[in-house]
Amino acid sequence: MSLALIGVNHKTAPIELRERIAISREELPNAIRALAAVPGVVECMIVSTCNRVEILAAVESPTTDMFAFLQRHFGLDPALLAPHLYQHRDQEAVRHLFRVAASLDSMVVGEPQILGQVKEAFAVARTAGTVGGNLEHLLQSAFAAAKKVRSETEIGSSSVSIASVAVELARKIFGSLQGRTVFLVGAGKMSELAARHLVQQGAGAILVTNRTLERARRMAETFQGQVIPFEQIYEAASQADIVISSTGAPHPIFRREHGQEFLHRRRNRPMFFIDIAVPRDVDPEMGKLEGIFVYDIDDLQQVAAAHMAERSREATDAETLIAGEVERFHQRQRTVNVTPAIVALQQQAEEIRQAEFKRVQARLGSLSAEQVAAVEALTRGLVNKFLHPPMQALKQAARENDSARLEALCETWSLPAGGNREAEPDTEATSAGDPETKKAEGTRVNENSEVGRP
Amino acid sequence: MYLLWLRVAAILYAAASIAVFPAVLYGLTRWRKSCIHLTGLAILFHFVSAVEMLVQAHRWMPVGAREVESLLGLAIAGLFFLLWWLYETISLGIFVLPITFFTVFVPALSPDRYTFPSQGVRMSWLMAHISALLAAYAALGFSLLASVLYLVQERRIKSKFKFVPGQDSWWVPLDWMPPLDTLERIAHSTLEFGFPCMTVGLVIGSVLAQETPLGAAYFLDPKVIASFAMWVVYVALLFVRRSAGLRGRRAAYLSGLVFLIMLVVMAANVVSRIHRYGP
Numbered sequence: 001m002s003l004a005l006i007g008v009n010h011k012t013a014p015i016e017l018r019e020r021i022a023i024s025r026e027e028l029p030n031a032i033r034a035l036a037a038v039p040g041v042v043e044c045m046i047v048s049t050c051n052r053v054e055i056l057a058a059v060e061s062p063t064t065d066m067f068a069f070l071q072r073h074f075g076l077d078p079a080l081l082a083p084h085l086y087q088h089r090d091q092e093a094v095r096h097l098f099r100v101a102a103s104l105d106s107m108v109v110g111e112p113q114i115l116g117q118v119k120e121a122f123a124v125a126r127t128a129g130t131v132g133g134n135l136e137h138l139l140q141s142a143f144a145a146a147k148k149v150r151s152e153t154e155i156g157s158s159s160v161s162i163a164s165v166a167v168e169l170a171r172k173i174f175g176s177l178q179g180r181t182v183f184l185v186g187a188g189k190m191s192e193l194a195a196r197h198l199v200q201q202g203a204g205a206i207l208v209t210n211r212t213l214e215r216a217r218r219m220a221e222t223f224q225g226q227v228i229p230f231e232q233i234y235e236a237a238s239q240a241d242i243v244i245s246s247t248g249a250p251h252p253i254f255r256r257e258h259g260q261e262f263l264h265r266r267r268n269r270p271m272f273f274i275d276i277a278v279p280r281d282v283d284p285e286m287g288k289l290e291g292i293f294v295y296d297i298d299d300l301q302q303v304a305a306a307h308m309a310e311r312s313r314e315a316t317d318a319e320t321l322i323a324g325e326v327e328r329f330h331q332r333q334r335t336v337n338v339t340p341a342i343v344a345l346q347q348q349a350e351e352i353r354q355a356e357f358k359r360v361q362a363r364l365g366s367l368s369a370e371q372v373a374a375v376e377a378l379t380r381g382l383v384n385k386f387l388h389p390p391m392q393a394l395k396q397a398a399r400e401n402d403s404a405r406l407e408a409l410c411e412t413w414s415l416p417a418g419g420n421r422e423a424e425p426d427t428e429a430t431s432a433g434d435p436e437t438k439k440a441e442g443t444r445v446n447e448n449s450e451v452g453r454p
Numbered sequence: 455m456y457l458l459w460l461r462v463a464a465i466l467y468a469a470a471s472i473a474v475f476p477a478v479l480y481g482l483t484r485w486r487k488s489c490i491h492l493t494g495l496a497i498l499f500h501f502v503s504a505v506e507m508l509v510q511a512h513r514w515m516p517v518g519a520r521e522v523e524s525l526l527g528l529a530i531a532g533l534f535f536l537l538w539w540l541y542e543t544i545s546l547g548i549f550v551l552p553i554t555f556f557t558v559f560v561p562a563l564s565p566d567r568y569t570f571p572s573q574g575v576r577m578s579w580l581m582a583h584i585s586a587l588l589a590a591y592a593a594l595g596f597s598l599l600a601s602v603l604y605l606v607q608e609r610r611i612k613s614k615f616k617f618v619p620g621q622d623s624w625w626v627p628l629d630w631m632p633p634l635d636t637l638e639r640i641a642h643s644t645l646e647f648g649f650p651c652m653t654v655g656l657v658i659g660s661v662l663a664q665e666t667p668l669g670a671a672y673f674l675d676p677k678v679i680a681s682f683a684m685w686v687v688y689v690a691l692l693f694v695r696r697s698a699g700l701r702g703r704r705a706a707y708l709s710g711l712v713f714l715i716m717l718v719v720m721a722a723n724v725v726s727r728i729h730r731y732g733p
Binding site: 266 | 607608611612632633634636700701702
């Protein structure tokens with residue numbers, strides 16, 4: 001069994017290509033089933049987001065052609081698709097998946113959505129019945145690694161979007177945003193986004209004004225806010241704790257003298273102006289007043305960029321963590337792969353024990369049930385004690401990927417060779433095209449994995 | 455025995471002073487819990503020690519410098535705990551807990567050795583006078599600290615977190631500071647808490663002074679004059695804050711002025727001839 005990962009992402013493919021192969025949530029189960037029907041695919045799942053489409057599969061042979069599936073399914077010219085495609089096998093596939101889940105491969109490194117998207121893709125595949133023990137184990141390990149990265153590094157701790165930076169700054173000024181009044185001056189997309197973030201954080205009343213009253217009304221409806229006529233802009237502003245301004249005015253609307261007036265009316269309670277208009281709506285001089293904080297679009301972007309740089313530094317630590325987690329996953333896998341040999345060893349010993357017990361039973365004469373149980377316990381205890389060193393040696397050799405030692409041990413004890421299942425084709429799996437058979441096989445592998453897990 | 459409890463409290467304050475740094479600077483929840491638990495325990499031991507000390511030595515009279523110091527430490531720690539409970543912030547602990555530790559450390563080394571001079575002042579009104587003023591001093595200290603932090607935080611936000619060339623961002627290590635609004639509320643509420651304490655303390659002190667043989671002459675003492683000057687500035691500070699909504703830089707300067715007078719008043723115990731610690 002081998003792991004294969006193939007896909008495109010924001011780094012390798014332009015949006016024009018990504019949107020052609022993006023799979024909607026509704027289409028995803030059918031696409032996964034179609035993928036599962038490809039000969040050689042044993043287990044599979046598809047992650048499709050706005051920045052990436054990736055196919056992850058446990059395949060019987062490294063030659064299993066998933067590229068052809070992509071071409072066929074999306075009706076794309078191979079020459080168009082091939083230059084943008086990346087493929088990873090086994091260890092590299094595991095590493096890539098771990099990095100994706102931990103948001104190290106995202107456009108905005110450290111953004112939290114990708115983990116949820118991978119989890120959702122996994123859940124869809126599970127429901128479609130295309131996930132077995134291999135992917136189950138792999139994905140659970142990827143989720144654990146992602147969680148570890150998030151909890152042990154600061155990769156996701158700071159805001160990197162303009163809207164979230166605005167919220168973060170508002171919280172630095174006001175603490176809780178509960179009950180704070182937000183005034184939207186101009187009904188642009190950006191101010192709507194910022195307001196949405198503020199409302200999500202508990203901001204209270206929303207006031208909206210715009211030169212076109214109809215647009216203000218539409219925006220106010222979105223937030224169940226109140227429309228303010230543009231002429232009353234200064235009266236309304238003095239009531240607001242946070243003012244988000246994004247008009248197309250050629251000159252500043254809010255000047256220093258307005259700021260002084262606001263502070264006087266508000267008895268010096270602080271105000272936060274988020275000026276996302278270009279040209280600016282708020283005179284920078286107003287920011288010099290004590291109690292008034294003014295951030296324009298450049299200031300917000302600068303804070304976001306600083307946070308981004310901070311994330312990049314954290315990403316280095318996260319990469320080290322991921323490398324460790326990938327290695328740990330492979331160690332566990334190798335231990336799982338030696339399970340058949342260990343089971344065979346135990347069976348051999350048990351057969352010998354039972355045969356020997358039967359042989360001497362006649363000579364022992366008639367034993368009571370308690371005496372038989374005592375002899376059984378004694379012999380079983382002895383066998384287990386004798387088996388402990390070779391079993392540990394097998395596990396150790398598997399963990400260290402020492403195939404020579406593993407073979408020597410198997411030969412010594414006449415055991416079936418324990419190998420790296422990821423790298424070895426499963427010769428028994430002949431019914432590659434039958435999804436039902438594959439599902440059953442997946443279940444079998446899963447059972448083995450559970451038994452062999454240390 | 456009280457010295458043992460005080461020493462235990464001092465050790466716990468020291469541990470809390472260490473725990474507060476990772477808790478605040480790195481936002482580590484486990485350390486935060488440890489810090490709160492250690493402070494709570496320290497306050498408990500400190501309280502037991504204070505009660506034992508006062509009962510044993512002077513029937514509730516903290517008249518030695520070390521006793522007063524210890525009680526001031528208790529007032530500071532208690533106020534810190536109260537602010538944590540009200541505003542869920544332990545950031546001030548970075549300053550407050552080490553100060554509490556050092557305030558308790560000296561009294562924990564050895565007991566005061568002096569003979570109590572007068573039986574006349576052994577009354578619970580004197581205890582009320584001293585306790586109320588110590589609580590007011592602690593509240594003033596907190597208010598000033600919160601006002602100073604307000605200024606720093608305001609400056610950080612106003613500077614738009616600009617980078618200093620050739621260095622890492624200077625503001626990152628200060629990211630632990632509470633929001634402006636929380637600092638303002640702490641500064642204001644501690645002032646409001648301290649004012650009645652100071653008023654009650656001074657009124658009781660004045661009544662007690664009237665009953666001494668010195669009578670009205672008592673009020674010519676520099677310590678007493680400074681105390682009333684402090685109260686007047688305190689009233690002015692509260693009035694301006696309330697009427698004009700004063701906050702920020704000017705409020706911090708005014709708090710600083712009251713705090714400065716408070717230090718003078720405390721130091722005046724050394725020079726005053728009639729209002730001083732036990733010999």
